[in-house]
Amino acid sequence: MLEKVLQNSKTMIANLHNAMKFLSYIDIRFLFSEGIIPHPIIEVIDFIYQYVLGKSQDTSSLDLNQSPYDISEMKLENLTKFHTDASKIVGDFFQNSKYILIFLINDLPKINIAELPNDLNFARIEILNTFFNEIVEVWYKNLGFEEFLNPKTAEFIPPIDPDTNQNDGIEALNIIRRESGWKEMNHISIVYFGKQFSVDRIINDEVSNINFQIKKKHVSQLLRCRFTEIMKNYRSLFSAMLYICDKDAHNYYNNCVIKLFGSLVKSKTMLEDLYEALVTLKKSSIWSVNYTSESNLQIVFEWVAGFLSLLENNDFSLKNINDNKMIKQLLIIFKKKFNVFSTLLLNEIKIFDTLCHKDDKFKNVQYYVNYFRNPENESINLNPENSMQIMLNACNFFDNFCENVSKSCYKDLGFEKLPHCKIKN
Template sequence: MFENLYNAMMFISYIDVKFLFNGSIVTNPIIEEIDFFQQYVLQQILETSPFDLNSLPNLKESKKKFKNLNEFYSEASEKVNKLLKNSNIIDTSININSTTIQIKECYNENDSYLVYLTCSKLNSFYDETIEIWYRKLGFEQFLNPNTPELMPPIDSSLVQNDGMQALNILRQETGWKKMDHIYIIYNGKQLNVDFILKGEINHMNFRIKKEHVTQLLRCRYTEIMKNYCVLLSSILHICNTVAYDFYYKCLIELFKSFNKSKLMVEGLYKSLITLNKSSIWSVSYSSYSILQKILKWVADIINLLNNNEFSQVYNDDLLDIKKIELVKRLLIVFLKFRDALRIELYSDLGYMKSRCLMKKSFYEMFQLIYDFKSSVSSIEISNFQWPIQVYHKACKFFNTFCENVYKSCYEDLGFKKVDCHNKSLDVKLHKFTVK
C-alpha cells in the first residue's frame, strides 16, 4: 500500500505545478511522510526472526522489536497529527477510524478474536486504499503508460534521451555530498540534495528534475563566486594593511594565486557548457535555474586571465622598475574586475533567499583576515617575517579553496564522463563564451 501511495505522490511531484498554477500557492505532495512509513515497513519485512513475547529464547529480541514499534508509532502519530493540523481540506471533526470503533464494540471477546478482527480490517483497509486511491485514480496507467495519450510529453527543443543519460551519470557522483548544506526553494518547499537526486531520471520526471538540479547548481556556484570574491578582497586588504611594507611582493603573490584559480574557473565553465549541450540546462530568463550569470562571471574571469599578463608575474628578490610597473598595471585591471564582480554579486544575492536556503554562511572578509593573522604565531618568527607569513597563509588558503572547488564541482560531479555528442551551444549563450 505504502509503495503505491509513494509512487503516486512521486508522480504528482513530477508535475511542475509551479508553472501550471502561476502565482498560486499549491500544496506539495506528502512524499517524505509516506516514505517514513514505507521505509519502516520494508525494514520489518527484512526481519525474519519470530515476533513472540512468550518465546523465552527470543524474549530479549522481541522486547526490542516491541520497543521499536512503540517508538515508530509515537513518531508516526506525530507526523499524522501535524499533517491533519496543517490541512485546510480535511474536516478533522469527522471520526473516520471505523476499525477502532468496531474493535471497541467487540472488547468483550477473547484476545485472539480481536487480533484476527484487527488484522482482517487492516488488510481490507490496505486493499481498499490501493484500489480506490491508486488504481481507480489512474496512477497505475500513468506510471506504466501503454497508450500515446498517457505518454509524458517530450520537449521538441531538447534531445531528451541525451539529457536523461547525462543526468543519470551526474546524479550518481560523489561531489553532490559537498552540497548537503544547500536546500533549494521550489514551489514554497525546501528540497535537499538527497531528494533532488533520488530515483532514476526518466521521461516522466526529466523536465522537473533538470530544473531542480540546475537550481541547486546555481545556488552552489553563486556561493563559490561569492566566497571567491571575498577571498581575493581579503588578500588585497592584507597587502594594503598588514603587509604594507611588502606591498608589491604581496600583490605578486595575490596575482600568482589569482592566475592559478584559472583551473577552477575553467572547471565551472566546462560544467556549465556541458549542462547546456547535454540538454539539462535550457536557457530561460524567468527561471530560478537560470545559469547565464554564472557563465558570464566565469567567462569574464577566464578572458581577463587570457588577455592580461597575470601569468608573467613571479616573485624573487629583485623588484625592479619594470616589474613594479607591471604590477601597477595589473592592479588597475584587477580592481576594475573585482569591483564589477562584487556589484553584480551583491545585486544577485539580494534575490538568493527566494531560491536557496544556505545552512552554511558565506566567507566574511574581516573574519578571514583575523584567522590568517591568528594562524601565524608571532612568537616563533620575527616581526619582520610575520606579515610575509600572513599573506602567504592567505594565498595558500585561496589556492586550496580553488583546488577543492575544481575537484568537487567538476571532477567529482562527473562532467568529464558526459558525452555531448558534439552538439552546439545554445546561440543565446554565445556572448558569454571564452574568447
C-alpha cells in the same frame, strides 16, 4: 502479527508513495499561483514507506543467545518507536497544513479503529488485507496512477520538447546524481515556490521521461545556489587578499600583489572545471538560457567565463612580472574586472534567499582577514617581518579552496563521466 500486518501493507504503502512521487513531478507553477500552493505530502509518506520497506526486506537471522521473549520485546520496542515517530510526523502535518479542511483536523481524534475479532489472528489479518486492497483499488488504480506511471497509450505519454536532447539529459542526470559530490551541498537546499527541497530529495529519484522536466529545474537551481556560494567566497577571499596588501603588507606591496596574481593563475583550473561542468549541463539540455527562471545558470556561466577570459588575455604569471609598471597595469586590469564582477554578484546575492536556503551564513571579508592574521589562534605581530606571512596564509587557504571546489563540484559530481556531451558543438 504486527510485523506480518506491516509487511502485508507494503503494496498499499508503495502505491500511495508512487502516487505522491508522481504528483511531486508536476511543475505546480503552472497549476497554482504562488502563496496558495498545496505541495504533495511526500515527506510524510516517505518516512512510513522507508520503514515498511525495511521490514519487508529484513532477512537478518535471529540471535540464538536471546530468548524468544527478549526478541519479541526488542521488536515491540522498535514498532512502538516507529508508531510514535510516525504519529508525530502525521500529526504535525495535519496541524501545520493550510490546505486540510478544518473539520478533518477536528475529527481526526474521533476516528475509531475498526473492531477486529479477538479470537483468530488469521481473521484479523484477512480483514486488514481487505482494507489494504481496497485502498489500492480506490485511491491508486481507480484514479489512474497505473496509467500515468506506466503509460501504454499515446495520450498519457509525457511529450518531449523537440528542442531538447532529453535522452542525453536523462542519462547525464542519472550518472551525476549517484556521485559523492552532492554530500558537499548538504548545507544548501533550494526554495521552490515556497517550499524547501533538500539535496537528498532532489537527487534520490531515478530520472525518467516522467520527471525529467522538474528534475532538471531542481538540479540546475541547486547548482546555481552552490556555484553562487563558490563565487561569493571567491570574491571575499580576493577582497581579503587585496586588503592585506593595502594594510598589512604595504611596505612589501609589489611582492604581495605578485603573490595575489600567483593565486589568481592557480585558480584557473577551478574556473575551467566549473566552466566545463556548466557547458556539459547545457549540452545535455539540463539548463537553458532564461533570465527569469530560478534554474538559469547563465549568470554563473558569465562570471566564470569572464575570469577565464581575463586570464587568457593577460599574463599574470610570475615570470613576466618584473617591474613596477607592469604590476600596476595588471592590477588596474584586474581591479576593473573584479569590480564589475562584484556588482553583478551583489545583485545575485540580493535574491539568493528567495532561491536558496543556506544553513550557515556567508563569511565576510573581515572574517577572512582576521583568520589569515591569526590562523591557529596564535599571536602574529603586525610588523614588516610578519606581514608577508599573513599573505602566504591567505594564498595557501585560497589555493586549497580552489582545489576543493574542483574536486567536489567537477570530479566528485561525475562530469568526467559524460563524454557523450563533450563532442557536441
